[in-house]
Amino acid sequence: MAVEVRIPTILRTYTDGEKAVSGEGATLSEVIEHLEANHPGIKDRLIEAKDGQSDLRRFVNVYVNDEDVRFTGGLDTSVADGDQVVVLPAVAGG
């Protein structure tokens, strides 16, 4: 399954400046593993261990076809050929 992954400015150091890269996988988790294989280090910027399990970082938003994955199964969200995955760090502070 080929998907397009949109990369935010701050993570383009991992993608040679590319704004979008192609990804593969049947779930978001697989897409991220595939990303990591091609762009080592990027996974750690997206995922952290929470209670012994991997989860998206609190201040990273990921959308599959404009749906926030927090409402569609998180890392288990399924992706299909031609889907678009968007990664956006939160705009937040104190």
Place this chain on the structure above:
Amino acid sequence: MLRIDQETHDAIVAHAKRDHPDEACGVVAGPEGSDRPERFVPMVNAASSPTFYELDPTDLLKLYREMDDRGEEPVVVYHSHTATEAYPSRTDIGLAMEPNAHYVLVSTREHGNSEGPVEFRSYRIVDGEVTEEEVAVVPTETPRSQD
């Protein structure tokens, strides 16, 4: 240095005063790579808090799609502090994810919702390092009339 026109500067200040005692937030978008803050986009602080701000994830996606479609980037990311000085907090520094942006901080601690001057300061925040920069407020260019 941040160059920002008077009208946009005033709009940021007015937003901060209006939302006091909660923090206000938003961006000023501009053509990618131009370093020109041109399009004022006030956002809703989904946290509705005097000590935290965060864009709602749906609003965030909409904002970035819009900027993408227009070939823009967030030239300024602004928010207010309502009880402390206009200097990035530890949280601000930890969560600053736009290395090309000018982070504008406004403090409403002196006058709250009322008239009166506010602190308006700008910073670069890259890899946890804060660098304050000069702010130049320039007159707003008015479009020439047609006649």
